[in-house]
Amino acid sequence: MKQRTEQKEDYLKEIFKNDGVRNFVTNKVLSTNLNVSAASVSEMINKLKKDGYVEYVSYKGVRLNEAGIKVTSKIIRNHRIFETFLYDKLGYSLSEVHGLSEQIEHIKDDEFFTRLYSFLGRPKRCPHGGIISTDILKSEDYIIPISQYPVATELAIKRFEDNYELLSYVEKVGLKINDTVTITDKSEQPQQLSINFSNKIYDLPSNFSAGIYGIPTGN
Numbered sequence: 001m002k003q004r005t006e007q008k009e010d011y012l013k014e015i016f017k018n019d020g021v022r023n024f025v026t027n028k029v030l031s032t033n034l035n036v037s038a039a040s041v042s043e044m045i046n047k048l049k050k051d052g053y054v055e056y057v058s059y060k061g062v063r064l065n066e067a068g069i070k071v072t073s074k075i076i077r078n079h080r081i082f083e084t085f086l087y088d089k090l091g092y093s094l095s096e097v098h099g100l101s102e103q104i105e106h107i108k109d110d111e112f113f114t115r116l117y118s119f120l121g122r123p124k125r126c127p128h129g130g131i132i133s134t135d136i137l138k139s140e141d142y143i144i145p146i147s148q149y150p151v152a153t154e155l156a157i158k159r160f161e162d163n164y165e166l167l168s169y170v171e172k173v174g175l176k177i178n179d180t181v182t183i184t185d186k187s188e189q190p191q192q193l194s195i196n197f198s199n200k201i202y203d204l205p206s207n208f209s210a211g212i213y214g215i216p217t218g219n
Contacts (some may be wrong), residue, residue, distance in 0.1 A: 005106065006106045007044065008044065008047065008051070008053075009071075009072075009075050009105075009106060010034065011030065011034070011045075011048060012048070012053060012054075012064065012068060012071060012072040012075065013072060013075060013076065014030055014033055014034055015030070015054065015062060015063065015064055015068075015072075016064060016072045016076070017033075018030075018033070019139075020062065020063045020064050021063065021064055021069055021138050021139060022063075022139070023063060024057060024060040024061035024062060024063045025061045025062055025063060026060075026061040027041045027042060027045070027061060027062075029061075030045075030062075045062050048062070048068070049062075052065070052067050052068075053065065053067055053068035053071060054068050069136060069138060070136055073133065073136045073137040073138075074110075075105055075106075076105075076130070076137060077113070077132060077133055077137065078104070078105045078107070078113045079101045079102070079104075079105035079126075080101075080125075080126035080130050080131075080132045081113050081116055081117050081120065081123075081126075081132060082097075082100070082101040082104045082105065082113075082116070083097040083098065083101045083126045083127055083128070084120055084123050084126050084127060084132070085116055085119075085120060086100060086101065087126075087127040088120065088123075088127075089120070093171060094127055094128065094160075094167045094170070094171050095164055095167035095168040095171055097127060098128075098162045098163075098164065098167070099164065117132070122134075125177075127177075128159060128160045128161075128162060128167070128177075129142065129157075129158050129159030129160060129177045129213070130159060130162075140159065140213075142158040142159040142213040142214070142215065143213065144213060144214070145209060145210045145211065145212060145213055146181070146183065146195070146209055146212050146213070146214045147186075147193050147206065147209035147210050149183055149214075149216070150183070150186075151183050151184065151185060151186055152182065152183065152184075153182070153183050153216055154180060154181070154182045154216065154217045155180065155182070155183070155214035155215065155216060155217065156178055156179070156180055156214055156215055156217050157175060157176070157177055157178065157179050157180075157181060157212060157213075157214045158177065158178070158213050158214050158215055159177070159212075159213040160177075160211065160212055160213075161210075161211030161212070161213075163211050165208075166207075166208050166211045166212070169208060170212070173197065173200075173202055174198070175197060175212075179197065180197075180217060181195040181196060181197045181214070182195065182196040182197075183195055184196050184201060190205070191205070191206040192204055192205050192206060192209070193206070193209040
């Protein structure tokens with residue numbers, strides 16, 4: 001069972017992930033994404049508010065304040081530093097590094113992560129394409145999922161969501177950061193996106209295409 005501090009930090013990360021720096025994140029979104037009850041969400045939000053990390057408005061939801069942004073930014077940075085270590089130095093796969101880093105990110109030892117960051121050569125990104133910021137991270141720089149682009153758009157893949165099923169899939173098909181894909185079809189029933197990658201067509205379910213971020217080639 002996770003310690004209370006770890007649970008709080010998981011909530012902070014989920015708020016951040018859902019654009020909770022600029023916008024309010026609803027209790028329903030947190031309940032669904034964290035797979036917890038509405039009552040648990042309300043209880044944790046009250047704790048985070050008492051700790052001075054969030055702002056809460058009834059019927060709108062919760063968002064991080066400056067103190068919350070600072071704490072969450074450090075958690076994400078530590079997570080990504082350790083992911084990079086596991087991937088680059090220990091040979092763990094893309095789908096394996098997230099779960100292990102989830103456990104390590106809560107270590108309260110800034111010097112450990114500072115030394116590890118230097119040992120790795122001060123990387124700018126984690127294996128999934130996320131920013132490893134030396135400053136306070138307020139947003140990702142690649143935020144448009146490939147599902148939002150029209151058919152025939154050629155895209156450079158820039159970031160994957162930290163999701164085990166998604167990462168296992170992209171490893172299986174060989175899709176990597178900076179690879180180029182072309183959207184060939186978008187379907188409502190079933191809701192999916194088709195892409196051309198390495199002269200093969202792949203049908204991505206909506207939850208996968210929503211977790212892959214890219215930019216049009218030439219940008």
